[in-house]
Amino acid sequence: MRKSLSIAIGTLAAITSAALIAVAATGPAHADAATARTELALSVRLLKAGNYSAARSHAQAAIKADPSWGLAHAMLARSFLAIGDGVAAEGELGRARDAGFDPARAHQLYAHAWLLQGDANRALTEAAKAGAPYSGYAIRIGARALAAQGDVAGAQAALSTLLADAPKDSFAWSDLGRIKYQAGDIAGAIESAQRAVDLDADNVEAITLRGELVRGQYGLIAALPWFENALGHDAYYHPALIEYAATLGDVGRYTDMLAATRKALAARPGSPQALYLQAVLAARAGKDDLARTLLARTGGQLNAMPGARLLSGTLAYKAGAYQQAIDDWRVLVGQQPTNITARRLLGAALLRSGDPQGALDVLRPVALRADADSYTLALVARAFEQTGERDWAAKYLDRSALPSAVGSAPFGIDDGLSALNDAASAAPAEPVAQLTLIRGLIEAGDTAAALAKRRRWCG
Template identity: 65%
Template sequence: MRKPLLLAGVTAAAIAVTAIVSLAGTPARADANSAKASLAKSLAALKIGNASAARSNAMDAVKADSGWGLAHAVLARAYLGLGDGIAAEAELDRAKAAGFDAGRAHQLYAHAWLLQGDPARAIVEAGKAPPKFAGYAVRVGARALAAQGDLPGAQKALATVLAAAPNDSAAWSDLGRVRYDTGDMAGAIQAASKAIALDPANLEALTLRGELVRGQYGLLAALPWFEAALKKDYYYHPALIEYAGTLGDAGRYADMLDATRRALATRPDSAQAFYLQAVLAARSGNYDLARTLTQRTTGKLDGLPGALLLDGMLDYQAASYEQAINKWRELVGRQPMNVTARRLLGAALLRSGDAQGALDVLRPVALRGDADSYTLALVGRAFERTGERNWANQFLDRAAFPAGGSSAPFGVDDDVAVLGGLAKDDPADPVRRVAYLRGLVEAGDTGQALAQAQALARLSPGAPAAHLAVGDTFAALGRYADAASAYRRAADIRFDEPVMLRLIDALDRSGQRAEAANVLALFLSQNPQNIAGQRLAARWQIAGGDFDAAIETLEGLRIRVGNRDATLLSDLAFAYIGADDEDTGLSYAKAAYRIAPLNPAVTDAYGWALYQTGDDKGAAQLLEKAVAIAPQHATLRWHLGQVYADLGRGGEAKAQIGAAMSDPGFADRAAAAAVLKTLG
């Protein structure tokens, strides 16, 4: 759920237009024609959604006649349109002091207080608005309810507005935002599109549509929507913030910096702009600058997930481990399914000496079928420190194996009855419902799990998580084609990394490799900086013999993630060897092996590199080690079989190659059969 602070720009510009005519009708006391002309320009700018120009012209009107209450009121409306509740309240106070009718300002004050993060006060004040401004007041009240977490109440309030005024663009964009916060992405898309159709100058709707498109189609597809809003108001702060963040995720850092500077030009104390600049500084390794910039947010973003993650990383980098732990613990509490946050918190707890705390945090991630080696190694080390050697060995052994599971969100280790009770206590909580479904799957009750998942999808057809639950259950049943269909429905609503990974895995496992490749290409076309997508693309490039492309992809990744990723280095070894650069391949393989000598994939890469450079005996030793660690891995046996064949150990070669071919998923079947034929 988006936090109240980020609601600051949710519907400000669209609301700003609503009461303009009424305000304009207030008796004016302007003494100068210039003040009247400036105010007319301000009102015109508000009508076309340009709150920045409206503010500038209203300020000119106030300067020309500082005693004109209406000018101060219109300036307040412009500030509301820009999401600046503090400045708006100050202008409303000046308007009242200059004679503006206080009875006409209740909804304006309510809006200002909402933007300042005081939804309770906003609700009370909105209730005082006269019937003439009821629509505006109810919308502010609905947004305040949403800020308090009462999303059903907010939707109900907005439904009353739309029942009376079905063509109210601002109400539709408010409804879109509330639906977005409830996870109803399809409903949010419908509402935002309706708002734009009714009023193309609704900048809040354009910005919301950009956010939705970013999730639905990708980063690059979202940029034109933010740009459309900024064409109408070059300094519209909410769009600038979303635009800057999207540019940064797409790797366009110079453009990101420019957008944050524009945001600071219109709002010099913009905490969001300083935060984004801090993220940019941290990404470039300038941690001192990042800390300075986070301090300039003056605590306004404290508690928000992104800020907690960044602040914790800066604390950890500065060896302030307890501070990092406190921030990441709060983040995990807010986002219990955030794998990155759990991994970071677990590592920090282990480093601080709290091995049991690390186990508690990391257990849901380590129970995943595709748990990464780093997390598994952390769990293994934590068990070592608690004296549980058997458990430690199990997880350390898993850490050395190539991941073989699918990308399900979490494993579970709670009793199904407990999970079911939690879900019944709060049936509207999708996290509890999904946890219960996974508990049913783990307990082997897949039939009940599937029925529950499908019921959840029928109840919330616009929520991607519901369709993911159906797909995950089908995947647990081995029905990958059905899983792919469910994941497609989720992807039609929100095409992010978890959905992409699941969909590709299900398509690949159901024999639809070409379609899986198309999905990956589409995702990377919109999210070119996504690390998981690039890793997968590189491996497919290697498998397809496109080694030069794989090298380009992997070297780009290495620049970003560094030289301590053993899997990445071993992939580079295979790519360079495939491109006939055995020496470079061998150097990468050695580097990977130094980092992870017990990882069978890394050991295999080193052995294969030695084989390609003519060291058959050294290759045999390493490949034997790899097979001993992961005897079920067909590719490792295939590599060892080829080395044995060249060493003249025909019987052993046949045994290894035969074992590889017994795996239905073994891809090099034709080449293996040809080698077996030469062995007689």
């Protein structure tokens, strides 16, 4: 077999080959050893071909034929790892050990299982115990664990070292691509993902990643064939099904989207991602009660996902549950401070709930921009009305009736007071320049100067 096998096989294929020879000579009399060997060989072949679901089924058949064969349990664990089920994989590894499978050959497998369960520290510790025959796999799992802990540089360094020794390791390239993608290095992710696909056309992880990247590069329609390619290898590969369903929904193919989410739920019962996408579908169809029910079934597992927070807040706002909407959208603004839509929604909810000052605080970064939209400016005007500052309300109402200006600076500009003062002096009639100077004076602690400036500008 090839020296550099994919994550789907790792070093387990070599173990399998050796075990097949051993079982041919020493298979237990009470078991159907021939059937077990055939099924396990099929499982190995299918895992390498990227059909993880079928590989799992054949590994289960091998265990059914010979329940006491430790290697069959280890192979089933490996299949569960490939489809992302760390809990089931850990259970099978325990059964493999009890059936005589050498624990020294399972460190990298346990590390992978614990990483999938969210325990990156334990995964790192266990991966470090793997011996030389399994070091490549272990390094990759360790790198993914480092990335999960936020050490992106360490993860990339580990994979780069591995690839220097094994440049044809397709799954090391796809892991590197995924880490770069999550770190925002799109160009690096594209290069790594393409290398992974070129090295192994059956690497469904790389194919799925390439589809995600193509979607950002060339659009929704261009990405669909990549996800279909991944699903052609394994029709129940959950990550590809989720990306495929989301993309289908964005292009308006809702019936196909629903079918993909149902298949994802068949592949992974209770999948929060699939339930969320079904909730999105229900909300788009105006079925808010169904959308809320589906979103509740995710059990809060997607609370860190901005889209889920946006949908939850929207459903709550439409139901009149303004405080819940505020809670969801406040978290979303914290995650994405430059998300203007989220700020606008949060400002509207705060205003509706009777907190005009809170609305002003949230909307200020948007309203001070020259390209502020009329709706945001109208919200700010209403907030000033509620606080009794009608002079400011009038100015923002006037701005809301005018076309937005162009050439706004990006969020995050931190000019000094001298620069702000120069800008205000150069444009005495420009609200943005004046308000920005006043804000700068307040933030600098010079409240008296800020009030004096406001009185002069407002008359």
